[in-house]
Amino acid sequence: MQNEELWLDLWANKDHVERYICSIYAFVDFEWDSAGNTVIVHLASGEQVAVF
Numbered sequence: 001m002q003n004e005e006l007w008l009d010l011w012a013n014k015d016h017v018e019r020y021i022c023s024i025y026a027f028v029d030f031e032w033d034s035a036g037n038t039v040i041v042h043l044a045s046g047e048q049v050a051v052f
Contacts, residue, residue: 001032010039014047
């Protein structure tokens with residue numbers, strides 16, 4: 001959507017301990033836009049990943 005913003009955070013969680021990984025922010029001036037990002041995360045057994 002035009003003139004909208006997007007903010008996403010990547011988190012990992014193990015045994016109720018949250019670990020912040022990174023975030024991405026974008027603002028769209030027009031009706032569409034594109035972006036890319038790459039993250040390599042080394043996870044331990046049982047760790048969960050979430051995007052908010």
